[in-house]
Amino acid sequence: MFAVQKGTLQPLSEKQIHALRAGDASVFEEVFRLHYDSLCRYAFSLLNRQAEAEDLVQQVFVTYWENREKTIISGSLKGYLFRSVHNRCLNSIKHDKVKAAYTDHSLFFETNYHLEVEENFQAEELKGKIDEVIENLPTECQRVFRMSRIDQLRHKEIAEKLSISVKTVENQIGKALKIMRTSLADYLVSIILILLGS
Incomplete structure (x- = not known):
């Protein structure tokens, strides 16, 4: 090791x-x-x-x-x-x-804000940062991401509602995750430890 x-x-x-x-x-x-x-x-x-x-x-x-x-x-x-x-x-x-x-729901991009975690500064700061990153996503990218992660719609359902292809949906979600990974890189370990209750 x-x-x-x-x-x-x-x-x-x-x-x-x-x-x-x-x-x-x-x-x-x-x-x-x-x-x-x-x-x-x-x-x-x-x-x-x-x-x-x-x-x-x-x-x-x-x-x-x-x-x-x-x-x-x-x-x-x-x-x-x-x-x-x-x-x-x-x-x-x-x-x-x-x-x-x-x-x-991935541990890194968990967007269910009703998690029963201890209310402390670190958790609140992290939640605020995730909210901020999502709000700053490009319009179409943000819409698709919210429909997938928050509304929990399948890719096919999103494609039908927005009249776009499933491939476009996948690309938009991939784009959103890439932006979030970059923006939240410094928080990655904290996210895992918080969700584990450490």
Whole structure:
């Protein structure tokens, strides 16, 4: 397992490994920031769908975090994460879960503002930032995104209501997610930890 230290890869100490299993969010953040991009690139190489690839990688991290105490890893944590992403990608392809992945609320772009999370400054700041980013999306992009994420309409239903193609709907949602990923990049770890109740 590795952690980021002064711009180089350094092995995690036994103390850090123990702290990670015990629920140390700072060590989890180090591992997340180190491997997230490479895992997303790997998932994208298998799925060829950027939004789904990033959602899938986030789910892998969440699953690991929730089960960290009882998870037995043979080899490195990096290897475990890549195997988990690989298996999830194959499962997604096998069962044709592309549409489900778009309609399912991703942990990064959760727009259901009735989440029962602790009312604190961090959560309120994050909610306000998401609202702000959505409000500043291009008009058509914002309309499609709201219909998909908030109204929970399927791509075909959105296309019919707006008299556009399903491909256009997918492109607009992809555009919205790309803008949000860029705008909320600094909040990514916080989003996951908040939704996990950390």
